[in-house]
Amino acid sequence: MSILAVAELKGDSLKKISRELTSAGRKLGGPVVALLINGTDAHANELFDAGADTVVKASLGEYSPQGVANIVAAVAAEKGAKVVLAPHSIQGKDYAGRVAIAMNASLVADIIEVKGSDSAVEVKKPIYSGKAYANIKLSAPAVLTVRPNSQEVVSGYAGAKALETTSAGEGAVSSKLANVEMSGGTKVALTDASIIVSGGRGIKGPEAWPMLQELADTLGGALGASRAAVDAGWIDHGHQVGQTGKTVSPNCYIACGISGAIQHLAGMGSSKYIVAINKDPDAPIFKVATYGVVDDLFKVVPALTGEFKKVLG
Ligand SMILES: Cc1cc2nc3c(=O)[nH]c(=O)nc-3n(C[C@H](O)[C@H](O)[C@H](O)COP(=O)(O)OP(=O)(O)OC[C@H]3O[C@@H](n4cnc5c(N)ncnc54)[C@H](O)[C@@H]3O)c2cc1C
Incomplete structure (x- = not known):
């Protein structure tokens, strides 16, 4: 066998x-x-x-x-x-x-x-x-x-x-794919990414994505989002992580301004390392985080990107 x-x-x-x-x-x-x-x-x-x-x-x-x-x-x-x-x-x-x-x-x-x-x-x-x-x-x-x-x-x-x-072919097929319409998509497929930088309501608006994308690009990662960010219309649903979004299991998940609701954790809780950046020390995301930074993400994310650029070139 x-x-x-x-x-x-x-x-x-x-x-x-x-x-x-x-x-x-x-x-x-x-x-x-x-x-x-x-x-x-x-x-x-x-x-x-x-x-x-x-x-x-x-x-x-x-x-x-x-x-x-x-x-x-x-x-x-x-x-x-x-x-x-x-x-x-x-x-x-x-x-x-x-x-x-x-x-x-x-x-x-x-x-x-x-x-x-x-x-x-x-x-x-x-x-x-x-x-x-x-x-x-x-x-x-x-x-x-x-x-x-x-x-x-x-x-x-x-x-x-x-x-x-093998000579095995598709055989009898009763339904056919008519066509595929690509949604916005991500540079790196979310479910395959080994690093994900994700943004939640704490990023305040879509203007913050380039800041998160720069960190993701520096690390060769993909951009994720909480449902709050998606529902607000700040990013396409293809980026949503969680119960009603994608299930991901990267080596490192960096949650920026995400509180850590159970429905979000359902989609990323099996990540190997979870880094949480949140200004509320009582945010539930810190219960699952490997590393936590209690501070304003607008200060921490550019600082992280700068340091990674120095190290990674
Ligand atoms: C049936 C169902 C399915 C759902 N499916 C999903 C799902 O698939 N995915 C999902 O994510 N949610 C899902 N939700 C919604 C979920 O319950 C939460 O409402 C959502 O995850 C909250 O998103 P958030 O953490 O971005 O926002 P919030 O809970 O509002 O958290 C924002 C966080 O940002 C922090 N913050 C604010 N400003 C800053 C700053 N300047 N710097 C640092 N931190 C800051 C705050 O302290 C806060 O912790 C679902 C809910 C239901 C009922």
């Missing part, structure tokens, strides 16, 4: 979560088969380096959740994979349920830890908006969607490196 990790691309790049999935597959003992849809040999090499023994390339025309699910289920059957790891991304959430139905498998979404073997899996996932964690034991077959940035990435794995191509 084997573990099937479904890779995901963004434009010409392999998303980091793809390498997280092959690495997570190694924790289950492997062998790890990575499914690469519309990817290149260079993408395959990245997957080999991050723990894949086999990479199966597949082709798909227009994206559809049914089409992807049909390919995933067919490759899982070809390879005898009883555990499928998919990204907990917009696409992963879109097709994972269909894969589980096709494989008659259990589905657990948004996991942050996985261990066990390819026949009995133990996973951990946040529940109640991140207030608690559920540890779940399940037997194979299982489909698991994994939260981006939650897994360590293996590098330098020297496995069999078998590169194959």
